[in-house]
Amino acid sequence: MSFIFAVVVAAVFVYAGVAKFVTFNDWTFQARALGAPDPAVVLVPTAEVILGVMLVGGWWLTQTVIASILLLSAFTVLLLVRLRDEDRQPCSCFGATSQRPISWLDVLRNVLLITLLLVSAQLSSVTPMRVWIDQDLCTGDGLCEDHCADAFKLLEDGIAYVAELGVPLNDPGGAGSLAHVAPRDRQSVLRAAEVCPGECIFIDIADEMQESNTGK
Numbered sequence: 202m203s204f205i206f207a208v209v210v211a212a213v214f215v216y217a218g219v220a221k222f223v224t225f226n227d228w229t230f231q232a233r234a235l236g237a238p239d240p241a242v243v244l245v246p247t248a249e250v251i252l253g254v255m256l257v258g259g260w261w262l263t264q265t266v267i268a269s270i271l272l273l274s275a276f277t278v279l280l281l282v283r284l285r286d287e288d289r290q291p292c293s294c295f296g297a298t299s300q301r302p303i304s305w306l307d308v309l310r311n312v313l314l315i316t317l318l319l320v321s322a323q324l325s326s327v328t329p330m331r332v333w334i335d336q337d338l339c340t341g342d343g344l345c346e347d348h349c350a351d352a353f354k355l356l357e358d359g360i361a362y363v364a365e366l367g368v369p370l371n372d373p374g375g376a377g378s379l380a381h382v383a384p385r386d387r388q389s390v391l392r393a394a395e396v397c398p399g400e401c402i403f404i405d406i407a408d409e410m411q412e413s414n415t416g417k
């Protein structure tokens with residue numbers, strides 16, 4: 202769920218950034234009319250695209266979420282200031298694709314996006330995920346590594362081992378070799394467990410050991 206929230210915000214960021222680049226001349230004019238400094242004309246859409254990609258990838262998630270919230274907060278403060286203008290300009294939140302004057306709906310959207318980021322970060326932090334493999338059941342087909350090379354490695358003995366950021370924990374035989382799963386790898390690890398033909402990938406979420414492929 203936390204990943205879905207992050208993806209929703211990421212999609213809005215990427216769309217907003219790309220829309221600004223696509224309508225760059227109009228975006229530049231509107232941004233200056235809103236009082237944005239010249240460097241922001243290029244920096245804002247660039248930051249939106251980069252943050253969107255990093256949210257989906259899960260890279261430096263905490264820092265990315267904080268940067269995203271700061272960016273949205275800055276937008277929101279600017280909107281609140283401009284809402285007091287008698288002659289309201291378009292918000293330019295999505296470049297020049299919308300000529301609608303700034304309204305409280307824009308503020309509400311930003312508050313909703315900030316809320317999604319906070320909930321996503323909270324869910325990720327309270328439900329850490331770890332994974333281990335019962336090597337006795339492993340068939341050595343390598344499907345897990347195909348799905349997530351960060352979390353699984355097929356070693357020279359033809360058996361899969363869990364890994365942390367691509368470094369295998371070479372200690373087979375059960376829950377003693379639990380590997381922490383990076384937030385960006387959570388979905389891939391779940392998918393690997395679902396397709397594992399040996400049904401030997403086990404996932405530990407928030408202290409409760411559960412076999413992820415019990416739904417088969």
Ligand code: SF4
Nearest residue numbers: 339340343345397399
């Ligand atoms: S998918 Fe399962 S059976 Fe196949 S290599 Fe990985 S752990 Fe072993």
